[in-house]
Amino acid sequence: MSGPEREKKLRILIVDDNPDDVFLIKQNITEAAAGRFVIETASALKEGLEKAADSDVVLLDLSLPDSSGIATLEKMGKTRPGLPIIVITGLNDEGTAIDAVKTGAQDYIVKDTLDGKLLVKAVQYAVERKKIEAEAAAARAELEVILDSSPNAMFIVDSELTVKKANRTSEKTFGRSRESMTGEFLGNAINCENCGGGAKCGDNKECRRCAIRLFAIDAGAENERYERLEVKKVMKTGGGVEEKYFYFSVVPVTYRGEHSVLVSLEDTTVRKRMEERLEKANEQLIELDAVKSNFLAMVSHELRTPLTSIRGYITLILGGAAGKLNSEQVSFVESVRNNTEKLVLLINDLLDMSKIELGTFSVKKSRQDVSMIVKKTCRDMEAANAHRQVKIRFKSEPEENYAPVDSHRLSQVVANLINNACKHAPDNSEVLVSVSCAEDEAGERPQIGTLITVEDKGTGIEKENLERVFNRFFQVVEEEKRAHKGVGLGLNIAKGIVDAHGGRIWAESEGRGKGAKFSVFLPEE
Incomplete structure (x- = not known):
């Protein structure tokens, strides 16, 4: 069919056993709207x-050979519930007309008052009303499905907070049937503690502070929606009262043609209880961690006294105070001294770690040449790592870089980074150490300061471990623990020292086998 598609013709079914009446009805329709309808008849x-089944609207006489009265309309309505029916009868009776409309008729027309134009309008209106009713019914059905499939308890309430509809989840949440909640005030329906003893939702002064009530009323009055607000409610239970937690949302809606509010309640009591238990357990862990740190600090401090005595006696023995030693005896005592020094370093690390964890670690800063401190540390570390056949190369641009630092603690950081780099660097390679002026943009605002970097061409670090390397006791793989003896405190302590300076330390690496670069930024205060 070329051009715009023609409007579909409505199919009208006239059910009447009087041929004259049928002719009159057809003639009225044809004169008022010729060609717009297809008319079928049944006697x-x-x-x-x-x-x-093939009709869009039925014009039904109530007095037929095989049926009469309102029963005729009821039978036709059951055949096609969505079919618009207009009663056309010779009976001018108001009671029958009212019964017909109540039974489902879209209109009631007396044959003696028949008018073609009015009849056509009645047909059109009947079809349109039925279409609107069908759409509304479908929307209600869809709303029912949405409400009943929701994991949250949901209520539709009017402006007085009277429950008009409750979903299935509300039954499980509040232990009541939907039927028993419908018609009650919302507070009574959800077993609010303030709605007992005959009191209604809103009667108690506590209701004036109820968040659910206040937001639901505001949503209806101001046409505003509020989503996922948290509230604690005291609810009545079979054995008394219980505190429960909810996330609630209120949304203005139209329900059955009336302005209403949809109230959604997500019961978070179990999750809240779990969060509270986890929080309590976390507090206990923090307390235990503090006890552990205090214990480590105390034990480490107590170990220092006998170690100081041991170191003193070793020095005396090696000096001949207990008699001259042969070469084998000297070797034995030297071994004792070396291991004693390692133990001293370990105890010092444990003490530093404990102070950092307890928040008692501090630095004594003064304005000093960072380049000079790092350069001296490089010389000391090159001698200490001579057995590893690793060259330490230092450069500074410019030659002097002043910053407020604790020289002893900064040297400890650099020594740790260099020692760590030498451990992982291959033989006959270089560790590059540099100092320069720099700007750090990692924080909320850019900072000017001094940048120290230590770079090696060694085993490298996987991307996921670049931050974890600063955790206490962390070592990348078991092979490292065997190859590079240590407890994994050095980088953790280095981070604590840098943090105490208000600076930042970080690691960079392209991955395993591609070396690593550690950077320390110290701000110019």
């Missing part, structure tokens, strides 16, 4: 029921 209800 009995049985025939009409068969033809109704």
Whole structure:
């Protein structure tokens, strides 16, 4: 069909056993709207029921050979519930007209008052009303499905907070049937403690502070929506009262043609209880961690006294105070001294770690040449790592870089980074150490300061471990623990020292086998 598609013709079914009345009805329709309708007829209800399936609207006489009265309308309505029916009868009776409309008729027309134009309008209105009713019914059905499939308890309430509809989840949440909640005030429906003893939702002064009530009223009055607000409610239970937690949302909606509010309640009591238990357990862990740190600090401090005595006696023995030693005895005592020094370093690390964890670690800063401190540390570390055949190369641009630092603690950081780099660097390679002026943009605002970097060409670090390397006791793989003896405190302590300077330390690496670069930024205060 070329051009715009023609409007579809409505199919009208006239069910009437009087040929004259049928002719009159057809003539009125044709004169008022020629060519706009397709008209079918039936002279009995049985025939009409068969033809109704292909019709858009039925003009039904209530007095037929095989049926009479309102029963005729009821039978036709059951055949096609969505079919618009207009009663056209010779009976001018108001009671029958009212019963017909209540039974489902879209209109009631007396044959003696028949008018073609009014009849056509009645047909059009009947079809349109039925279409709107069908759409509304579908929307209600969809709303029912949405409400009942929601994991949250949901209520539709009017402006007075009277429950008009409750979903299935509300039954499980509040232990009541939907039927028993419908018609009650919302507070009574959800077993609010303030709605007991005959009191209604809103009667108690506590209701004035109820968040659910206040937001629901505001949502209806101001046409505003509020989502996922947290509230604690005291609810009545079979054995008394219980504190429960909810996330609630309130949304203005239209329900059955009335302005209403949808109230959604997500019961978070179990999750809240779990969060509270986890928080309590976390507090206990923090307390235990503090006890452990205090214990480590105490034990480490107590170990220092006998170690100081041991170091003193070793010096005396090696100096000949207990008699001259042969070469083998000297070797034995030297071994004792070396291991004693390692133990001293370990105890010092444990003490530093404990102070950092307890928040008692501090630095004594003064303005000093960072380049000089790092350069001296490089010389000391090159001698200490001579057995590893690793060259330490130092450069500074410019030659002097002043910053407020604790020289002893900064030297400890650099020594740790260099020692760590030498451990992982291959033989006959270089560790590059540099000092320069720099700007750090990692924080909330850019900072000017001094940048120290230590770079090696060694085993490298996986991307996921670049931050974890600063955790206490962390070592990348078991092979490292065997190859490079240590407890994994050095980088953790270095981070604590840098943090105490208000600076930043970080690691960079392209991955395993591609070396690593550690950077320390010290701000110019």
